[in-house]
Amino acid sequence: MKPAIEIRNLGKEYTLASAQPYISLRDVLTGTFKSIIQTNRKKKEKFWALKDITADIMPGERVGIIGRNGAGKSTLLKIISRITPPTTGEAIIRGRVGSLLEVGTGFHPELTGRENIFLNGSILGLKKIEIIKQLDEIIDFSGVNNFIDTPLKHYSTGMQLRLAFSVAAHLEPEILLIDEVLAVGDLEFQKKCLGKMEQVSKEHGRTILFVSHNMDIIRKFCSSAILLAKGILIDKGDTTHIISEYISNHSQTNSEANWPEGLYSLNKELKLNRVYLHNKSNDLLSKFDTTEAIGLTIEYEVINDNIKFTHGINLYNSENQNVFNSHDISFALNETKRKKGEFIAKVWIPENLLPEGLFSLSVALFNPNPLDIFIHEHEVLRFEVFTDFSKRNARGNYSNNFPGIIRPLLDWELEKK
Amino acid sequence: MAIFMAMSKFLHHIKPPAGFSLGLKELWQYRELFYFFTWRDIKVKYKQTSLGIIWALLQPLGMMVIFTFLFSKTLKIDSGNINYPIFVLSGLILWNLFSSSVSHAGESMIQHSNIIKKIYFPRLIIPGSSILVAFFDFMMGLLIFFVLCIFYKQSISWAAVLYFPAGIIIVLLASFGVGTFLAALNVKFRDFRYTIPFLLQVLFFASQIIYPLFSIQQQWLKYLLAINPMNAAIELFRSPIAGTSPDISVLSIGLISTLLFFLLGIFYFRKTESYFADLS
Structure with missing residues (x-):
């Protein structure tokens, strides 16, 4: 069996000409003028977001892509989904590619939920007949049935996300690329979406490339993993092995x-x-x-x-x-x-x-x-x-799971009525 | 499962960009997205305004009234054997098709930069659908134009069956060329957009909208103006109304420049489009 994705020496170089990603005509005009009199041209710094990546991904594999910020995970997905071209190397993709780098791409607030399903679905690569075929299922899955003919601008953020996810969960390309999109939205619904994607992947042998920082999801969802660091492929293999390699690397602190x-x-x-x-x-x-x-x-x-x-x-x-x-x-x-x-x-x-x-x-x-x-x-x-329990801390003496992004120590006031 | 098997023929070879192709085959594969983008823009446009479709008609009609008052009643421009309101409206509806195509297509890539960074599809769809939206407005305008022709008892010769579509095609090709060129330039040079209104202003007066081209005495100036594709298109529109035959030199110059604009725009766009996601 031929691999679904063959990646050969893939590299992507970005030029950091200035802090702005785009150029203004004014800068070009004044820039050339300046360079004539001053001759110290702005030095362009080049940087390789990805370097010499080679990997084979077989049909039906669910591959987690792991790495720190700026390791090149998103760049890799962008090249495979053809959003941006590589600078070197090549990749051969066998099958229809669906990419989910963002949920709700192209959603328009003035259009109704139903209209947005068609628009978003079509942007994500679904054919109109495929959308019509799955429309009821998508609406049911999202749980916003009562509002489906209301303009999206009246939806809460949560409802918009549910609708977006449920279109995404019904994508059926042979190769699905998912960036960290699942990090938003409520946890229960995310699990429902992942479950649906996993089921689709297993039943039809779909290939999935999945970027996430959440190791629990990768562990549960992926059959293998790739570790990237600074644009270089460090290792590819069994999920548990790669995750432990990443964590032992990642959990090192430095002062x-x-x-x-x-x-x-x-x-x-x-x-x-x-x-x-x-x-x-x-x-x-x-x-x-x-x-x-x-x-x-x-x-x-x-x-x-x-x-x-x-x-x-x-x-x-x-x-x-x-x-x-x-x-x-x-x-x-x-x-x-x-x-x-x-x-x-x-x-x-x-x-x-x-x-x-x-x-x-x-x-x-x-x-x-x-x-x-x-x-x-x-x-x-x-x-x-x-937590140092010997000090006056926000946990007090509570030692179980204590979630929250911040942990302030608040002053409580109590008086007897 | 059936769908899955049928799609296995998809094979992409991703490599650094080289060579040039129009990518027509791919555009055809993505025709539904083309349709949805156009459909969305039309729908949103008419949902947002309470006047809806009437809005698309009021603007050229208002301009027609003003120009008729100014140039027919006050300055007495000779519009040949066409009623001046019909004369000016025939130019205006074509002009509106061009100017709204060019300005919307020119801005379109920046407006959609978010989608461009997240999803792949043939980028030509975006300026293309802006032009289709303008074309939709144009069809409404054309309807009003015919109604006014009946109102003013303006006869139109049968040649219109051939000349009108030819004129429309010239405008569409020219707007596509200029629009895609500006769209691509706008991605790269973000302040280029400020020049578009000015450019359109100049082109408006370089088009035979409020005056007829035959009233220009200097031959060289006439030929120079004929480079503007709008003049050939308006020529084609007006000759069946006036019952005269179109100026062949104006038509041929216009046709050549239209093709050149079209090729230049599409070539530059296709050459730069692979880096749009990195720039925008």
Whole structure:
């Protein structure tokens, strides 16, 4: 049997010409003008989002694609679904491809639920007769029967998602590509959709490529897995094996990232030297208990003055949810241009904010308005938060499952009536 | 299961882009999506306005009234043996088809950038369906035009059966060429869109809408204006109404430039489209 997907030395290179992905005509005109007089053309930085990927995926395989942010998972799906062409290599796809990189692509608020099923279904590659054949089933599955002839703008977000998922669950291509779309929406309904897709896959031997950060779903749903890191295929094989490889890699915490030579921005205006995590007494740490404030220090150097920028962070939890972002707004407010020199920026993530778990931090030097990103290092630091029951913490003495994205320690007031 | 077996013939070879093809076969495979995009735009357009379809008709009619007042009553433009309202409306409905095709197609890729980044389909569908939507409005306008012809007791010769469709095809080909070219440029140079209204303004006056081309004395200027495909199309529309034969030189220049615009647009679009998802 021939593989459903044959991937050979596939690579994708992006050119980071500037922070903007597109070019303005004005920039081109003024740019050429400038380059004539100044001759220092903006250096274009190239970066390989995927490099030399080779893999065979057999019909009926359900493959989980695992990797950190920026590992190239989404790029791989985009190439296989033909949204973007590869720079090198090739892939041979045997069968009709359906891709689900987003739920509800093309949904229009003015159209009714029924009309949107046809539109979305057709965008996802269903034929009109296939939609008509499955229409009742799709509507029943979504559970929005009573509103099916109401314009979508009157739907709640939850209802829109259910409708979108139920169209997606009824896709029947031979090869289905699913990006992290299932991370949204209510959990019960997601499971129902996955169940339906799994059933379709098993009955008809459909091939599925599935990107997710949720290892439980991958473990349950996928028959094999691929591990990507920085655009390179690290390993492919049995799901349990790949997941444990990823986790042992992923759960390593690091309190410090160092660039002895400096990490330069594209046009060398800025240089990042060191970022590290510490507690109040300035000990380098990567494990904190929930009642400790977490300190982050960013050391950088301004090489060119006259640029406007500020420093900021993104925090992600182990489910890859963006818990929060923060940047120093004092520069943004007074719009000062920064002077040359070395700087040390320090920020504190307050105590009693984060629950237990693994977190990753990205660090950025950027100008928020107009947006211009000089340096954005994804997931440079990884730390763990745990509960120390000997301290006054938000759990009190409750030791069972205690969900929630944040874990504040709130003040309760009680008085006798 | 039957569907599954039938589809196994699908085979894609994904590799770095090279070569050039129109991709007509693929467009045909995706004809339903083409239909749904057009259907959605028409439906949404008429759902959002309380006046609905009348809206598409009021605009050219209003312009007709204004131009008739200005140019027929005040400036006394010689429209030959056609009533001026009919004369100007014949130009206006064709012009509206062109200008709304070009402006909507030109913006279409940016408006749909979200879909482009998430799903593959032949990208030509997007500007194509913008043009079909404009064509739908045009058909409504054409209906009103015939009603007005009856009202003004304007006779139309049988040549219209041939000339009208030919004129419409010229406008569609030209709008498709210019529209796809601008759509592709707009993805790459995001500030290009600001030039579109200006470009259309210039073309409006370079088209024989409010004046007839035969009133231009200088031959060279007439030939220069004939490069604008709209002039050939309007020529084809007006000759059966006026009962004259169309100016052959204007027609042939217009036809050649239409084909060139069409090929240029589609070629540039097809050449750049594979990177749209990376740029938008």
